[in-house]
Amino acid sequence: MSQSPETNDTGPPRPRPAVVRWLETAELVTGALLLAVIFTLMLVQATQRHLPVSGWVWTGELARFGLVWLTFSLAGHLVGKDEHVTLKLVDHVVGGRALRAVWILANLVVAAVAVGFVFEAAELVFGGSPQTTPALDIPLSWTYVIPMVGLALAALRALANTLLPAPPVVESVPEERAE
Structure with missing residues (x-):
């Protein structure tokens, strides 16, 4: 089981900044x-x-957009709490400064990818596409604002991870003894 990123090996959890x-x-x-x-x-x-009434078509469309927006709006939170999809193989092999270096490198890669996505989303938002959504008739470029903001927050949280907390500590899994 891993500790949260706010803890370190030397004592109680470090408080995160108010922001x-x-x-x-x-x-x-x-x-x-x-x-x-x-x-x-x-x-x-x-x-x-x-x-026995006609339905509102826009409810399904808005629900689908809401699911996409939910995914991207929580991306920063998951990165900040180290609850995003990760491969923890290295955590079992190395420790100390090497683990910290891997933690920083991984967060820099996540930040770089998120920044790349932010630029692409910004191009979609500010590109001025004349398309609108079928049922709600809102400009399609507006639908990319929340993913752009969510990915920007994910990039900031990944960069903050390199500076603020220590990497999570993973306890080794005990091996079964052959008898």
Whole structure:
């Protein structure tokens, strides 16, 4: 089992700066609100199928966009808490300064990839595409704003990981003894 990134080997957890704590709270509130919106829209859509009235097509479209927005809005939170998809193989082999170097390198790679995605998303947002969504009729470029912001936050959180916390400590898995 691994400790959270806020802990170190020498003592109690180091407090994160207030800005980081505020950002984590904002990301979680945004994610919870988007999840509630998705749930409500899907419930409305399912209810409409059983009523003798015409349904609102925009509920399904907005729910699908909400799922994408939820994914990207929580990307920064997952990177900051080291809960994103990772390969922890190196954590079992090396320790100390080597583990810290791998931790920093991995976070720099995540930050670089996220920055690349931010530039691509910014091109989609500010490119001025004349397309609109089918049901809601909102400009398609607006739908890329939340992914752009979420990836920018992921890049910032990955960079903050290189400076603020120590890498998580992974306990070695005991091997079974052959008898």
